Amino acid sequence: MxxxxxxxxxxxxxxxxxxxxxxxxxxxxxxxxxxxxxxxxxxxxxxxxxxxxxxxxxxxxxxxxxxxxxxxxxxxxxxxxxxxxxxxxxxxxxxxxxxxxxxxxxxxxxxxxxxxxxxxxxxxxxxWDDYGTPNLDKPRTYFHFLGKASRRVKNVFGAAKIVLKAKGKLMVMGGERWNSRNFTRGFKYIFNPNITFLGMLDDAEKMKVMEKSKALVFPVEWHEPFGLVIIESLYAGCAVFCTTNGSLPELLSPEVGMASNDSDALAEALRNFKYDPQRCNSYAKEHFNAKxxxxxxxxxxxxxxxxxxxxxxxxxxxxxxxxxxxxx
Incomplete structure (x- = not known):
């Protein structure tokens, strides 16, 4: 054909x-x-x-x-x-x-x-072969957000709110700290030393960041049609914590993350989840491969x-x- x-x-x-x-x-x-x-x-x-x-x-x-x-x-x-x-x-x-x-x-x-x-x-x-083999044995010391952070519905500052409640650190991929929209929407977060903005990264750079991340925090406030950042993060060995809007709950199982619209519940999960990078990686490869x-x-x-x-x-x-x- x-x-x-x-x-x-x-x-x-x-x-x-x-x-x-x-x-x-x-x-x-x-x-x-x-x-x-x-x-x-x-x-x-x-x-x-x-x-x-x-x-x-x-x-x-x-x-x-x-x-x-x-x-x-x-x-x-x-x-x-x-x-x-x-x-x-x-x-x-x-x-x-x-x-x-x-x-x-x-x-x-x-x-x-x-x-x-x-x-x-x-x-x-x-x-997945294009992404290389992630190192699943590295120490994981922070959380990450991945997406076009300038879009309000992606809710990067909602992610910051959840991570700070969990007493964690957040790496933001897909947005600049000094974007003018950030001053009006998230002023109290852009100067917080526990929030780092990394800008737009290519696949290899993203993988390096995600290999040291415990989880993607992705509290979108729109109906996400799919969410490639979910499966990219899982492949890198990261759990996923997100809202229930759109497709996101159907992409997860309890072993690899949680969907909730309660920021307190999500922060609690960040602190107490049993992280297993190998399980997340295997889940992405099994369920969301190109073939x-x-x-x-x-x-x-x-x-x-x-x-x-x-x-x-x-x-x-x-x-x-x-x-x-x-x-x-």
Missing amino acids: HILIVDWSGPIPALKYGGTERVIWGLGKCLHELGHKVTFLVPDGFTGDFAESIPLDQTKDLNDQIPEDVDVVHLNYPPHQPIHKPYIITMHGNPWPDEHIDPNTVFISRNQAERHNSDVFVHNGLY KMTLEYLKLYKKVANGENLHAENPLYIPEKNQVTPLL
């Missing part, structure tokens, strides 16, 4: 920030390993030897840029026009309440699907290639299921 993977952002592979790019890099790699032909249609280039690449021109009709011999088009954003080949669309973000959702949409968690009257989802997986994800997508490729839609009716936003619970 010849699969065309289409994305409109970032180079492939991602160097620092870029969740979708990490996912489709691993997807393409595994498709190739399973004997399929892969082509990327992306605007900013592809560096690799397992797929072909075509530069995406967003000013042109997408259909005119799809090679004739493609069997299935895998889009990673909603297209602006009908697609003439069999296709699926992965919904990496949260649609707007009034957004039209295509019947061939695939969600990336059970929660995200249920919030849009659907049961069609594929959990993200990453190509497992790819095999699930192949089932959907075959379905649309046979002329079927993934949904009998278009998915739609369900207001009561999209209410967010704040951190208390």
Whole structure:
């Protein structure tokens, strides 16, 4: 089967920030390993030897840029026009309440699907060989936050609040201490000596930080569609403590972390959890690897290639299921 993977952002592979790019890099790699032909249609280039690449021109009709011999088009954003080949669309973000959702949409968690009257989802997986083998024997002396800290819904200062309650130290990856938004949202935290801002880091730098971290603290106040930072942290041997919003609870088991909207309960867990880096690493490799994800997508490729839609009716936003619970 010849699969065309289409994305409109970032180079492939991602160097620092870029969740979708990490996912489709691993997807393409595994498709190739399973004997399929892969082509990327992306605007900013592809560096690799397992797929072909075509530069995406967003000013042109997408259909005119799809090679004739493609069997299935895998889009990673909603297209602006009908697609003439069999296709699926992965919904990496949260649609707007009034957004039209295509019947061939695939969600990336059970929660995200249920919030849009659907049961069609594929959990993200990453190509762990690209991350190297983490050192699971290093002393772990602090906690970490990983994400685009400038986004209010990621709630970096909620993470700081929880860690300070637990009498711990926090390393923030994905944000700068002197960002102007921090002065209005978290002034009392940016000067705290127990909170360190590390900026944007690449995969190797992130791994070095996480190898010395007990856990990711991730109290988001929006419905996280998936949360790649959850599985990256688990792979590095870190437990995960987060809110119950979005997909996060379904990514965890009691052995590797806890989801709660009670900051006191989360702080208590940080202090008393039985940390086991090997268990967290094994859990990530077993449940969230790129090959497992790819095999699930192949089932959907075959379905649309046979002329079927993934949904009998278009998915739609369900207001009561999209209410967010704040951190208390």
